[in-house]
Amino acid sequence: MESALQSPPQRNESTLVKFILIGFSDVPILKDFLLGVFLIIYVIILMGNSLIIIITKVDPSLQTPMYFFLGNFAFLEICYVSVTVPRLLTDLYRQDRSISFVACATQMYFFLVFGATECFILTAMAYDRYVAICNPLLYPLVMNSDLCIQLVVGCWTSGVPLHIGFTYWIFSLPFCGTNQLNHFFCDIPPVLTLACGDTFMIEMLIYMIALLVVTIPFILILVSYVKIVTTILKLPSATGRAKAFSTCSSHLMVVALFFGSGIITYLRPKSTHSAGTDKFLSLFYTVVTPTFNPMIYCLRNKDVMLALKKFLLRWIVL
Template sequence: MQIPKDGEQTKRETSNVTTIVEFVLLGFSDIPNLHWILFGIFLLMYLTILMCNSIIILITKTDPALQTPMYFFLSNFSFLEICYVTIIIPRMLMDIWTQKGNISLFACATQMCFFLMLGGTECLLLTVMAYDRYVAICKPLQYPLVMNHKVCIQLIVASLITTIPVVIGETCQIFLLPFCGSNTINHFFCDIPPVLKLACGNIFVNEITVHVVAVVFITVPFLLIVVSYGKIISNILKLSSARGRAKAFSTCSSHLIVVVLFFGAGTITYLQPKPHQFQRMGKLISLFYTILIPTLNPMIYTLRNKDIMEALRKLLAKLLT
């Protein structure tokens, strides 16, 4: 990774004060011998994410057996996953390929804003999916009325709209801070903890804001999901049929695995007491929730779901005939 010198317009000097106008993402410059291996691995994972999620979107839109609220939410979640990783991985691949990590403040702020917006929307959508399972299992007679198509669309739109003003405000608050020290971000994308670490002056208010937003979009949704699944499990255990219990558990287990992985990584990243603690395991944890989990999610949903596997077999049969 080539780190530009001050003369390469990464900083601007005004009245003896050096103000940063460009950041440098260090990425994986500490392991230069593995650059091309990492490039190949990340490119393969990105293509896997695009292909698998696109297949899920296709079969949930075309197979009549999958025209239900659960699969409607799943297809929207898959679309969000594609957007979510596209904010991060192509830029990271370009930095690895060019051995440079220069990124303007505006581009950095834009990346952070969209990443947080999509991540927050996924948190809310996972909560909506848990509520969908709760109504389907605990109130089956009311399910067609409660989760009609109009309500499903409204829940999707609400999940997105809720995050927009909060994330824009959070991003503006961070990038209105002066950055007058080092311009190197020891990370592979513009996430809050490593960027906030470079800010000058008192960042106590920003730290509090980050924690409040994290509680709203991570802790509260996670607690709602836990409550939903507590009621779901209680209701499933009351079923007299062992087959019925197994089927009910199978429809929920995939979603529950995704929730634990996604919210667990988010909690570790954004609810730490101090930003400087991020560097210890920051990159590894970020790779986990920005690349690895999105790669595993389609496999978790498809391999553990008989309806999707059947729809996939039908699709493959049509393509091969």
């Protein structure tokens, strides 16, 4: 059945009903190993972020703007990885790797929306740390509950209308030739390689959206942390400097992994794209970063570790 789908070329949008996700089928010897690895990673992401959500809700000492953003970020990570990883696990387990045209568009849409939300929430978290460290006396006044809620709502909703139109435009393109998608999910670069005709305008739109959603937030985060580091270096207490650096370095590790791989993927010229490189880079912003986030935010944060210990002890006693 699969060969029958692959043999006739798809000449236009109306005849294209599904794609074949190649994924990691080009390394069949690693199929079972990858299935086990990605399954373990997915469970770690779900459990780690769920624990962060719970403790930031129930522990009184974590009822601050920083942990309000962290709780939202943890929930976002669960949504974000659930767009791609379950599908990846399914394709590794079964032989049929086909995905319908509508399902592919839906996956791309939610991936882009949650990806944009992550960029914005990381920026909001950097702003929160900037105010807390650089203007500590004004922090309770500036980062009030109303502003925090407005920032979070803005982060979650800003990318929704933009990516509806963007995804619709991509899947309105005529597709011709093979329907084999050399990737493990419906990302923009591999889908565009199957489009025929002039894609110049949509490529320019991709650069514009990447600039607005990825590059500008990344620059704002870097500016925030430059000011934060400058302020930290002026602190008289070595203990205070160490605590501030510990918190900021964990955020910067997340930012470097997530934004770095995303910028390379979406802002480099189309002529330099290759299926192997795209899949490798995609693993960083779809799997690797979400895996490390709970570990970074928990293991490098004494307040979170203390709250987690209290929470686990409470359940053990019960």
